Amino acid sequence: xxxxxxxxxxxxxxxxxxxxxxxxxxxxxxxxxxxxxxxxxxxxxxxxxxxxxxxxxxxxxxxxx
Amino acid sequence: xxxxxxxxxxxxxxxxxxxxxxxxxxxxxxxxxxxxxxxxxxxxxxxxxxxxxxxxxxxxxxxxxxxxxxxxxxxxxxxxxxxxxxxxxxxxxxxxxxxxxxxxxxxxxxxxxxxxxxxxxxxxxxxxxxxxxxxxxxxxxxxxxxxxxxxxxxxxxxxxxxxxxxxxxxxxxxxxxxxxxxxxxxxxxxxxxxxxxxxxxxxxxxxxxxxxxxxxxxxxxxxxxxxxxxxxxxxxxxxxxxxxxxxxxxxxxxxxxxxxxxxxxxxxxxxxxxxxxxxxxxxxxxxxxxxxxxxxxxxxxxxxxxxxxxxxxxxxxxxxxxxxxxxxxxxxxxxxxxxxxxxxxxxxxxxxxxxxxxxxxxxxxxxxxxxxxxxxxxxxxxxxxxxxxxxxxxxxxxxxxxxxxxxxxxxxxxxxxxxxxxxxxxxxxxxxxxxxxxxxxxxxxxxxxxxxxxxxxxxxxxxxxxxxxxxxxxxxxxxxxxxxxxxxxxxxxxxxxxxxxxxxxxxxxxxxxxxxxxxxxxxxxxxxxxxxxxxxxxxxxxxxxxxxxxxxxxxxxxxxxxxxxxxxxxxxxxxxxxxxxxxxxxxxxxxxxxxxxxxxxxxxxxxxxxxxxxxxxxxxxxxxxxxxxxxxxxxxxxxxxxxxxxxxxxxxxxxxxxxxxxxxxxxxxxxxxxxxxxxxxxxxxxxxxxxxxxxxxxxxxxxxxxxxxx
Numbered sequence: 001x002x003x004x005x006x007x008x009x010x011x012x013x014x015x016x017x018x019x020x021x022x023x024x025x026x027x028x029x030x031x032x033x034x035x036x037x038x039x040x041x042x043x044x045x046x047x048x049x050x051x052x053x054x055x056x057x058x059x060x061x062x063x064x065x
Numbered sequence: 066x067x068x069x070x071x072x073x074x075x076x077x078x079x080x081x082x083x084x085x086x087x088x089x090x091x092x093x094x095x096x097x098x099x100x101x102x103x104x105x106x107x108x109x110x111x112x113x114x115x116x117x118x119x120x121x122x123x124x125x126x127x128x129x130x131x132x133x134x135x136x137x138x139x140x141x142x143x144x145x146x147x148x149x150x151x152x153x154x155x156x157x158x159x160x161x162x163x164x165x166x167x168x169x170x171x172x173x174x175x176x177x178x179x180x181x182x183x184x185x186x187x188x189x190x191x192x193x194x195x196x197x198x199x200x201x202x203x204x205x206x207x208x209x210x211x212x213x214x215x216x217x218x219x220x221x222x223x224x225x226x227x228x229x230x231x232x233x234x235x236x237x238x239x240x241x242x243x244x245x246x247x248x249x250x251x252x253x254x255x256x257x258x259x260x261x262x263x264x265x266x267x268x269x270x271x272x273x274x275x276x277x278x279x280x281x282x283x284x285x286x287x288x289x290x291x292x293x294x295x296x297x298x299x300x301x302x303x304x305x306x307x308x309x310x311x312x313x314x315x316x317x318x319x320x321x322x323x324x325x326x327x328x329x330x331x332x333x334x335x336x337x338x339x340x341x342x343x344x345x346x347x348x349x350x351x352x353x354x355x356x357x358x359x360x361x362x363x364x365x366x367x368x369x370x371x372x373x374x375x376x377x378x379x380x381x382x383x384x385x386x387x388x389x390x391x392x393x394x395x396x397x398x399x400x401x402x403x404x405x406x407x408x409x410x411x412x413x414x415x416x417x418x419x420x421x422x423x424x425x426x427x428x429x430x431x432x433x434x435x436x437x438x439x440x441x442x443x444x445x446x447x448x449x450x451x452x453x454x455x456x457x458x459x460x461x462x463x464x465x466x467x468x469x470x471x472x473x474x475x476x477x478x479x480x481x482x483x484x485x486x487x488x489x490x491x492x493x494x495x496x497x498x499x500x501x502x503x504x505x506x507x508x509x510x511x512x513x514x515x516x517x518x519x520x521x522x523x524x525x526x527x528x529x530x531x532x533x534x535x536x537x538x539x540x541x542x543x544x545x546x547x548x549x550x551x552x553x554x555x556x557x558x559x560x561x562x563x564x565x566x567x568x569x570x571x572x573x574x575x576x577x578x579x580x581x582x583x584x585x586x587x588x589x590x591x592x593x594x595x596x597x598x599x600x601x602x603x604x605x606x607x608x609x610x611x612x613x614x615x616x617x618x619x620x621x622x623x624x625x626x627x628x629x630x631x632x633x634x635x636x637x638x639x640x641x642x643x644x645x646x647x648x649x650x651x652x653x654x655x656x657x658x659x660x661x662x663x664x665x666x667x668x669x670x671x672x673x674x675x676x677x678x679x680x681x682x683x684x685x686x687x688x689x690x691x692x693x694x695x696x697x698x699x700x701x702x703x704x705x706x707x708x709x710x711x712x713x714x715x716x717x718x719x720x721x722x723x724x725x726x727x728x729x730x731x732x733x734x735x736x737x738x739x740x741x742x743x744x745x746x747x748x749x750x751x752x753x754x755x756x757x758x759x760x761x762x763x764x765x766x767x768x769x770x771x772x773x774x775x
Binding site for chain 1: 333334335345347348351352571573574575578579580581583613616620621622626627
């Protein structure tokens with residue numbers, strides 16, 4: 001189990017930041033991803049492995065409208 | 066064309082450090098024209114823009130004033146930063162009046178050239194009071210210091226014709242047309258309460274007048290009630306430092322930095338230059354936030370038919386000038402050129418349609434169940450030229466369509482129109498009826514709150530159902546975001562001073578997706594900071610979009626990326642550089658709060674602005690109908706278990722809906738308490754004298770309003 005934005009979420013082997021974003025349907029382009037506090041640049045999403053019990057924060061930067 | 070019935074000559078005041086120091090007052094009852102001095106008191110307490118508007122309006126009206134009282138004013142002001150050309154989004158005009166929809170002060174803002182040209186013509190603000198007995202237009206020539214009031218019976222009413230004709234009338238030649246801006250409305254504005262104001266700017270490449278709108282709250286209705294057909298300003302000679310800024314070098318430096326961001330990052334972020342605000346339509350649907358069929362759900366599979374790419378590839382004209390004031394590199398305005406109209410009085414003509422903005426696609430599209438780009442653009446065009454606020458229109462018609470489908474009203478009431486979701490031709494017919502002041506369309510123009518009463522009193526509809534599904538608070542229709550799953554945004558809408566417009570706060574992602582503000586106090590802090598911060602744009606003449614629709618590449622390294630700290634500092638630097646003052650980001654918030662609290666007290670003075678006025682319809686908070694509950698059954702059942710300790714397996718659907726409702730209404734009450742405390746209000750929503758004193762707004766006239774309410 002991992003935590004995504006403070007809520008528990010099931011982990012599975014092979015999970016990457018990209019696959020997690022796809023699973024969560026986080027399609028908004030303007031986001032910041034941090035895994036255990038570490039900033040993950042967009043170019044690393046495909047290869048950045050998410051481990052079991054990781055704390056993932058996906059900040060959507062729209063405060064507008 | 067018409068007879069000139071009044072002329073007034075003046076010496077245009079030179080703008081110094083963002084202010085001309087003068088405001089213009091015109092009373093169209095007796096054709097009185099006066100000049101007023103912008104005092105240091107006004108600058109200190111109200112800064113400019115919406116602050117000046119509200120101060121003048123306060124002094125013009127009494128608690129008995131109604132929207133159509135002669136003393137009601139339309140006041141407009143651009144603010145001290147307005148008109149600089151070195152940064153994006155610096156041409157906003159702020160407009161205020163007592164609204165026909167709400168009965169309290171409404172404020173709305175528009176791009177276009179009018180505000181900056183008005184200031185460069187010598188006027189920081191403009192008050193329009195009184196009621197004419199015949200159609201007139203007001204012309205301000207800022208180069209020659211001349212004001213003319215002219216009879217205007219023979220001019221067309223609809224904006225695309227009127228603005229074009231007036232721009233040509235006052236321009237010396239084609240090159241001169243960019244120096245003219247027209248404020249007008251359209252034929253529907255005199256038949257309902259949701260008339261809006263169009264602010265023109267001439268596009269020399271397309272060779273058409275284009276428009277931005279001060280749309281909310283019925284400002285166009287008031288203009289036509291005063292029998293003013295148009296306001297026209299002409300000023301030739303816009304240059305980069307007409308504000309005579311105290312420190313132009315800093316403005317240049319901040320501007321260059323910002324434009325580089327725009328150039329490098331927009332294509333990787335929100336694509337504002339490519340599609341504009343409509344870039345978020347698919348995103349909103351994917352996050353369950355796109356209001357669909359009167360806010361019943363947050364998206365629909367059919368939304369792909371109105372996706373941004375459809376408009377970009379098939380309808381919009383790219384690569385032309387798309388900024389609504391000089392120097393805006395965000396350039397988010399968009400056009401569908403040579404659009405062929407298929408209905409109404411202009412059927413068969415090809416026109417330029419300004420838009421579609423996000424609110425247009427969401428409101429006239431998804432919320433009406435219309436997933437047809439052509440129909441959206443045609444409604445967009447006619448709402449604009451007829452002077453209809455398309456947000457109020459869309460939210461009202463979505464309510465009507467649901468009433469129709471739930472058999473609360475029928476064809477006998479609608480003149481035979483089958484007002485079901487997805488019926489684009491019926492919606493267009495309503496729009497044309499609003500223009501003509503005929504049929505069921507004339508009722509539509511009265512807005513959702515009035516229609517609820519009519520449907521119940523005259524058509525026998527179910528009052529409880531209509532209260533739940535009619536999306537208005539304080540009499541103003543909701544803007545186009547579904548927000549049932551964000552408690553903070555429920556407050557962002559219903560606790561907004563003027564009514565449920567999202568320009569105070571848009572907290573859905575912070576709250577619902579990011580989970581950054583989990584407690585009531587967190588939400589209350591957000592509902593303090595963001596409304597205060599965003600109010601500031603309206604004080605100084607800025608557009609909100611350049612603040613956070615693009616952010617610096619290293620914004621993620623900051624402590625509070627949602628606030629975009631570097632851009633906040635840009636605004637502090639620009640304000641100081643224009644005015645020569647020395648504020649910091651905390652004083653920026655203080656400037657805003659002074660006006661924010663003033664507006665709340667103003668609402669109290671007009672008989673609203675209390676706790677009873679801050680309640681949303683239940684559809685804002687949760688599922689009204691069985692279908693809505695079932696559409697998110699997994700989520701709602703989980704919430705019954707996790708949040709209330711109930712077992713949904715043992716409950717009927719109606720029991721689950723009722724339990725969900727009790728819980729959510731209680732949550733909203735607790736949110737109100739927390740927000741009121743944070744804003745320094747009593748539990749009845751009244752700003753306290755202590756809070757007013759802390760921010761330097763314990764003016765006798767304000768204390769006189771709040772003390773009896775304590």
